[in-house]
Amino acid sequence: MARKERKKIGELLVEAGVAKPEQVEQAVATAKSSRKRTGEVLVEMQACSEEDVARGLGRQFGMEFVNLDRLDGANRINRKLLAEDIIKKYLILPLDEKTGNTLKILVHDPMDLDALSALQFRLNCQFVTLIASRGQIRRFIEGEKRDESLLNRKSLVTASINISTDKSRDSSQDASVDKSTSSVDGDGKDGAKQASAKEVGAATKLVDRIIVDAVQRRASDIHIEPMTDCVRVRYRIDGSCIEMERIPKILQSSILAKIKLMAGVNIAERRIPQDGRIKYTVDGSAIDFRVSACPAYWGESIVMRILRPESARIGLLNLGLQQDTLDTFNKMIRRPNGIFLVTGPTGSGKTTTLYSALNDLNRPDRKIITAEDPVEFSFEGINQVQVREKIGLTFPVILKSMLRQAPNIILVGEIRDREVADIAIQAALTGHLVFSTLHTNDAPSAITRLIDMGVKPFLVASSIQAVLAQRLARILCPECKVRDDAPDPHWMRIAGISAAEIANSNMMKAVGCPKCDNCGYRGRRGVYEMMVMNAEIRDLAFQRSTVSKLRAAAVRSGMRTLLGDGKIKVLNGMTTAQEVATFAQAEIVG
Numbered sequence: 001m002a003r004k005e006r007k008k009i010g011e012l013l014v015e016a017g018v019a020k021p022e023q024v025e026q027a028v029a030t031a032k033s034s035r036k037r038t039g040e041v042l043v044e045m046q047a048c049s050e051e052d053v054a055r056g057l058g059r060q061f062g063m064e065f066v067n068l069d070r071l072d073g074a075n076r077i078n079r080k081l082l083a084e085d086i087i088k089k090y091l092i093l094p095l096d097e098k099t100g101n102t103l104k105i106l107v108h109d110p111m112d113l114d115a116l117s118a119l120q121f122r123l124n125c126q127f128v129t130l131i132a133s134r135g136q137i138r139r140f141i142e143g144e145k146r147d148e149s150l151l152n153r154k155s156l157v158t159a160s161i162n163i164s165t166d167k168s169r170d171s172s173q174d175a176s177v178d179k180s181t182s183s184v185d186g187d188g189k190d191g192a193k194q195a196s197a198k199e200v201g202a203a204t205k206l207v208d209r210i211i212v213d214a215v216q217r218r219a220s221d222i223h224i225e226p227m228t229d230c231v232r233v234r235y236r237i238d239g240s241c242i243e244m245e246r247i248p249k250i251l252q253s254s255i256l257a258k259i260k261l262m263a264g265v266n267i268a269e270r271r272i273p274q275d276g277r278i279k280y281t282v283d284g285s286a287i288d289f290r291v292s293a294c295p296a297y298w299g300e301s302i303v304m305r306i307l308r309p310e311s312a313r314i315g316l317l318n319l320g321l322q323q324d325t326l327d328t329f330n331k332m333i334r335r336p337n338g339i340f341l342v343t344g345p346t347g348s349g350k351t352t353t354l355y356s357a358l359n360d361l362n363r364p365d366r367k368i369i370t371a372e373d374p375v376e377f378s379f380e381g382i383n384q385v386q387v388r389e390k391i392g393l394t395f396p397v398i399l400k401s402m403l404r405q406a407p408n409i410i411l412v413g414e415i416r417d418r419e420v421a422d423i424a425i426q427a428a429l430t431g432h433l434v435f436s437t438l439h440t441n442d443a444p445s446a447i448t449r450l451i452d453m454g455v456k457p458f459l460v461a462s463s464i465q466a467v468l469a470q471r472l473a474r475i476l477c478p479e480c481k482v483r484d485d486a487p488d489p490h491w492m493r494i495a496g497i498s499a500a501e502i503a504n505s506n507m508m509k510a511v512g513c514p515k516c517d518n519c520g521y522r523g524r525r526g527v528y529e530m531m532v533m534n535a536e537i538r539d540l541a542f543q544r545s546t547v548s549k550l551r552a553a554a555v556r557s558g559m560r561t562l563l564g565d566g567k568i569k570v571l572n573g574m575t576t577a578q579e580v581a582t583f584a585q586a587e588i589v590g
Contacts, residue, residue, distance in 0.1 A: 203254035226299030320525035338465035443531035444550035477516035491577035
C-alpha cells in the first residue's frame with residue numbers, strides 16, 4: 001500500500017493562517033540558495049514565529065507540541081532524568097512521563113536524524129519525541145541554570161548525585177567531548193584517544209542493541225550498509241528488507257571493526273570478502289550468526305544471517321505441505337535409495353525442509369552424513385562435514401569419503417557442478433538415499449538443469465525419485481486479519497481464482513496491528529509443488545524433452561503446481577493473492 005505523502009511545512013503554515021503563500025514561495029527560494037530550512041527562513045522574514053513553525057512541524061510529523069512558556073508545559077519537564085551535558089549538547093529536555101524503558105523527550109528539529117541517532121546510542125533506551133521551539137527550549141535551559149543559584153544546598157547535592165550516576169553510565173562514550181574537540185590545537189594525541197574511546201563505546205552498545213532487537217523482531221538477516229553520509233541498518237523480516245535506522249558516519253569504522261572482531265575475522269583486511277560466525281545469547285537462547293563482509297564503494301557491507309536452532313526443527317507438519325503432498329513426501333524420504341531434490345531460489349526455505357526431513361529420519365539404526373557449506377545447524381546423531389575449499393576439502397572429496405563410511409542417508413548441501421552431480425547419482429544408484437538442493441524455478445526444470453550440467457540423461461532418469469520445488473509466502477497476522485468480501489479482481493485473475501471459488505472461500509486480507517508491526521503479515525509458510533518420477537516422466541527425461549513437456553506430464557500424473565498450492569492457501573485465508581503473485585505471476589505471463 002502506498003504511503004501517504006507528507007505535507008510540506010509551508011503548506012501547513014498557510015493552512016494555519018500564520019503565513020501567506022507568497023511569503024512561503026519566497027522562503028522556499030531563499031532556503032534552496034542558502035541551504036537553510038524553510039521554517040527558519042520564514043522566522044527570519046518575520047512571516048511567523050518560532051512557535052508557529054514548531055506547531056507546523058508537529059502536525060507534519062505527527063508530534064505533540066509542548067508550549068514551555070505556559071505553566072502546564074513547563075511543569076512536565078524533569079531534568080533529573082538526563083545528564084546535564086546531554087541536555088545542553090543536543091538542546092533537548094526530558095519529560096516526567098516515563099513508561100518502562102521508554103522516555104519522552106522534547107526536541108526542536110525532528111529532521112536532525114544524526115542527532116536523534118546519536119541520542120539513541122547515548123541513552124540506551126527507547127524514546128518518543130515531542131516538539132517545542134528552539135528558542136523556548138534554550139530559554140528554559142538557561143532559565144533553569146540561573147535559578148539553580150537560588151536552590152538550597154541539599155537540592156544541589158541531590159541533583160549532582162543523579163547527574164553523576166547518569167554520567168558514569170555513559171563515561172566510556174562521552175567523557176571530555178569538549179576537551180577532545182578543543183585539543184586539535186593542543187594535545188592532539190590525547191584528544192584522538194578520547195574521541196576513539198567514545199566511538200568504540202558507542203559502537204559496542206549499538207551492535208549489541210541491533211543484534212538483540214533483530215532477534216526479538218524475528219529477523220532472518222541484519223544488513224549493515226555504509227552509505228555516502230551514514231550507515232544504513234536494515235532487517236529482513238518475513239522475506240522483506242525493512243530499514244530500521246541510519247547511523248552517523250563517524251561510527252562506521254568502529255561498528256564494522258566490532259562486528260568483524262566478534263565474528264573472528266581479520267579486522268585489518270578490507271580488500272577481500274571474509275566470512276565468520278558469531279555466537280550470541282539473546283533472552284537466554286544461544287543463537288548463531290553467519291557473518292559475511294564484502295568490500296563496497298563506501299565501506300564494507302556486512303550481512304549477519306540469524307540461525308535459530310528451532311527453525312530447523314519445526315517439524316514436517318509445520319512446513320505448510322498439503323496433506324496429500326505431505327503423505328507423498330513421507331513416502332519419498334523413506335525409500336531405500338535414489339535422489340530427492342529440493343529446488344528454489346536463495347532464501348526459499350530449502351535447507352529448512354531438508355533438515356526437517358533429516359530430523360524425522362534421524363534414528364539409531366540409520367547412519368546419516370552431510371556435506372554442507374556452511375554447516376548451519378548441528379544435529380545430535382548426524383555426522384556433519386563442513387566444506388573447506390582452502391585446504392582442499394571440497395564437495396567431491398567429502399562425497400567420495402562418505403561412500404566409504406557406509407551411510408544410509410547422504411545430504412549434499414547443493415549440486416553445483418557435474419562432478420558433484422555424478423558422485424551423488426552414483427551414490428544413489430549404489431543403494432544410498434541422497435538429499436540435495438538445486439537452484440531452479442520449478443520442479444520440472446531440475447531435470448533439464450542436470451542434463452545441461454553434462455549428466456547423462458539415462459542417469460538422471462534412473463536416479464531421481466522426486467523433486468520438490470518451493471517458495472515462502474508471508475501469512476496473514478492471526479491477530480488482525482479480517483474477511484475479504486470484495487477482493488481485488490486483478491489479483492484474483494493472477495492467482496487463477498474464479499468467482500465461484502471466491503463465493504465458497506474464507507479469504508482474508510491484511511490490516512495491521514502492533515503484533516505484526518502494522519504490516520498485516522506475521523511469519524511465513526512454504527508453497528510447494530512435488531513432482532514424483534514415473535515411467536512417462538523418466539522417458540521424457542531420457543529423450544531430453546523440454547520443460548513444458550515435463551511439466552505437462554507431471555500435472556497429468558497429479559502434480560499440484562506452485563500456483564495451485566498458493567491458490568489453496570489464499571482460499572483458506574492463510575495468505576493473500578498478492579503474496580502468491582510474487583512468485584506465480586511470471587509463470588502466468590510466460
